Amino acid sequence: MSGGLRCVALALALGLALAGPGAALEGDDRTPCALRDPQRRAWFGDLHVHTRHSLDASTQGTRTSPRDAYRFARGEAIGLHPFDADGRPLRRAQLDRPLDFAAVTDHAELFGEVHLCNTPGTGAYDSVMCRVYRGWPRLAFFLMNGRGSPRFDFCGEGGRECVEAGLGPWREMQAAADEAYDRSPACRFSSFVGYEWTKSVETASNLHRNVIFRTALVPRLPANAIDFPTPGDLWDALDQDCRAAEPGCDAVVIPHNSNLSGGFMFAAEGAGIGAPLDAQQARRRAANEPLVEVMQHKGASECRPDAGSEDELCDFELLPYDSFMGRFLPFARQRGSALNFARTALGAGLAHAARLGVNPFAFGLIGSTDTHLGTPGLASEAWTGGHGGAGVPLGAAIPDALLDPIEYNPGGLAVLWAEENSRQSLFDAMRRREAYATSGPRITLRFFAGFGLAPELCGEPGFAARGYAGGVPMGGDLGRPPGGDEPLRIAAWALRDPGGGREPSIPLQRLQVIKLWLDAAGEVRERVVDIAGDAANGADVDPRSCEPRGEGFDQLCQVWTDPDFDAARPAVYYARVVQNPTCRWSTRACNAAGIDCTDPGSVRRGFEACCDESTPRSIQERAWSSPIWYTPR
Amino acid sequence: MSKRGARWLLFATALLTLPVPFYLGEPELAPVLRLAFLTGLVASVFAAEGGGVTALLAGLGLVQGLAWSVLLFAAAAAIAQVGSARARAAIAAALSLALLAASFTDRYDTPLSSTRARSNVLQLFQ
Numbered sequence: 001m002s003g004g005l006r007c008v009a010l011a012l013a014l015g016l017a018l019a020g021p022g023a024a025l026e027g028d029d030r031t032p033c034a035l036r037d038p039q040r041r042a043w044f045g046d047l048h049v050h051t052r053h054s055l056d057a058s059t060q061g062t063r064t065s066p067r068d069a070y071r072f073a074r075g076e077a078i079g080l081h082p083f084d085a086d087g088r089p090l091r092r093a094q095l096d097r098p099l100d101f102a103a104v105t106d107h108a109e110l111f112g113e114v115h116l117c118n119t120p121g122t123g124a125y126d127s128v129m130c131r132v133y134r135g136w137p138r139l140a141f142f143l144m145n146g147r148g149s150p151r152f153d154f155c156g157e158g159g160r161e162c163v164e165a166g167l168g169p170w171r172e173m174q175a176a177a178d179e180a181y182d183r184s185p186a187c188r189f190s191s192f193v194g195y196e197w198t199k200s201v202e203t204a205s206n207l208h209r210n211v212i213f214r215t216a217l218v219p220r221l222p223a224n225a226i227d228f229p230t231p232g233d234l235w236d237a238l239d240q241d242c243r244a245a246e247p248g249c250d251a252v253v254i255p256h257n258s259n260l261s262g263g264f265m266f267a268a269e270g271a272g273i274g275a276p277l278d279a280q281q282a283r284r285r286a287a288n289e290p291l292v293e294v295m296q297h298k299g300a301s302e303c304r305p306d307a308g309s310e311d312e313l314c315d316f317e318l319l320p321y322d323s324f325m326g327r328f329l330p331f332a333r334q335r336g337s338a339l340n341f342a343r344t345a346l347g348a349g350l351a352h353a354a355r356l357g358v359n360p361f362a363f364g365l366i367g368s369t370d371t372h373l374g375t376p377g378l379a380s381e382a383w384t385g386g387h388g389g390a391g392v393p394l395g396a397a398i399p400d401a402l403l404d405p406i407e408y409n410p411g412g413l414a415v416l417w418a419e420e421n422s423r424q425s426l427f428d429a430m431r432r433r434e435a436y437a438t439s440g441p442r443i444t445l446r447f448f449a450g451f452g453l454a455p456e457l458c459g460e461p462g463f464a465a466r467g468y469a470g471g472v473p474m475g476g477d478l479g480r481p482p483g484g485d486e487p488l489r490i491a492a493w494a495l496r497d498p499g500g501g502r503e504p505s506i507p508l509q510r511l512q513v514i515k516l517w518l519d520a521a522g523e524v525r526e527r528v529v530d531i532a533g534d535a536a537n538g539a540d541v542d543p544r545s546c547e548p549r550g551e552g553f554d555q556l557c558q559v560w561t562d563p564d565f566d567a568a569r570p571a572v573y574y575a576r577v578v579q580n581p582t583c584r585w586s587t588r589a590c591n592a593a594g595i596d597c598t599d600p601g602s603v604r605r606g607f608e609a610c611c612d613e614s615t616p617r618s619i620q621e622r623a624w625s626s627p628i629w630y631t632p633r
Numbered sequence: 634m635s636k637r638g639a640r641w642l643l644f645a646t647a648l649l650t651l652p653v654p655f656y657l658g659e660p661e662l663a664p665v666l667r668l669a670f671l672t673g674l675v676a677s678v679f680a681a682e683g684g685g686v687t688a689l690l691a692g693l694g695l696v697q698g699l700a701w702s703v704l705l706f707a708a709a710a711a712i713a714q715v716g717s718a719r720a721r722a723a724i725a726a727a728l729s730l731a732l733l734a735a736s737f738t739d740r741y742d743t744p745l746s747s748t749r750a751r752s753n754v755l756q757l758f759q
Contacts, residue, residue, distance in 0.1 A: 142658035146686025
């Protein structure tokens, strides 16, 4: 940091300290947005972003600051590691299309430790652990991440020095979000203050959750998993330090990577997840966790073909292991529990609701990147530079190799249906689950269900207005039909990503509805229906040139009447729309490196995975709506 | 060359240059001396800070280091048994030179390194 910048940062930190917790950033007063659409618009963003304040990002060489990350989200180019001897970045990245919103969500656990180890003059800086951190960061990643409680001795009595040192990065994150928030009537960009609560249990099974705050009113310190080790502790902390402490303070908690949770993310009981699932716990969970991140850099968490589903499209960006242990210990890999997947949890939620009277897993779906480069929204398959989640340091030069494990992917996006691009409007969308996930493309997806939806909705103007009037949008709840026997109709409408910059516009292939319901025996049943498009349209992609081939659809719209709807049985519906096939990022990277799997001589070290038969060459990018629940009541 | 001399020459060269697989959070393919160095770093953190994972990694490094040392010593001793003193000297020198020469290429997988995922012998301890 230059001297001038350091002075500004110090002045800002001093000002914040003198003003007291939360005061200097208090409130989100803003001029009204010039654009306010009562039928709501789809806003594209990323709610899972790591910068240099996260241990695993800093130990791989990431120097991107929260401010840099927001600059990137707004469309500016930023430099990425590795850096040359003069500190110049050897890579640059820039979004083809800026995002509408973003949240930097650094790991809350080791803010202070990372800060102290990087700050000369502190007592901790010269500790053995900090020396190893700076000299052998990859080794330090394992030693520091595996530490848990109690904190390191270099943190002083009771870990106080590290806890207090964590204030610096936390205030920097708040200030960066504050500066990036467009309060002008143009409302071009919304930033959220957030962090990641990073708890793992047993075999490094992931219970990680992002916390996103409604406004700049946030607790003095984030609730980390060292001091608040269960999800219930996290919810308690948010109640106590946010909702009860500051009128106007609110937050949503968004679990992610249930695919790496060893079956714990949606378990009713088990070591490390806190109190067993009773009605009170279920209510608290549903209230705190309205969304789940179903798609990101470390795989998709929607469903798995052999986990109680015959849905062939579940075979999409699945990891070959079910916890972080499998990532680092190949012999410990296992397919794991069906409860690693959102669809299984949505079905289980129906069963829990029948038993407890409240559905703990009534969550909507979003995607995000989980970038560890500080590059929100960089979810294009054309980006082959990896995201480095818990990655290997690149060192002094960009290695001639795949820059991520081949099972990873560029991540997805979160989409929120909101009246305007402001924090409050977007946060309200999160709360009511009017949100959806994409695997990267900017597909537009609307989804309504109701007993008053007209069958001809697709052919007439006012799809959204009539959808809201005759039903509920994605994330909504339906009760019994008012007349007792009206048919339940689902209206779904998808528009292809228009493309932009270097990002192509790929046609849509088909639009589906996934229905889960409880049968008379209380068992969860599943049905996947193609409601529009053509699964056999013959479209594919040339794996050498990555040129897509075949026809598809610019838009798909259908009103589907559930022929098996039983007003006595609870059910949940969501939509999924898939594009025609395109090249996976790994195919692009391998092609660019000249790898030809029929010519063993071309397969250099670092590119061996290119010829792994288990990795698909192409993918069908997609979007998933949040569900709509039907509850007979 | 004496058997003892050949044995120690081969053993020392192998410790410094022969890539062996080991695991310290990441799998590496590198000489035992690097494993010993990394284990020393982990052990020093354990001495200063304690910690279950740190102890586990230090123990893992120690066990692997001892196992590879015993194996390499046995292999060096076996090779040192063969032939006359002249043949032994030729074999020991040739093997050692071959290992040393190869060690200057980027033949080691070193993902735990902060500077490079593949290293030569000069970069093993950077």
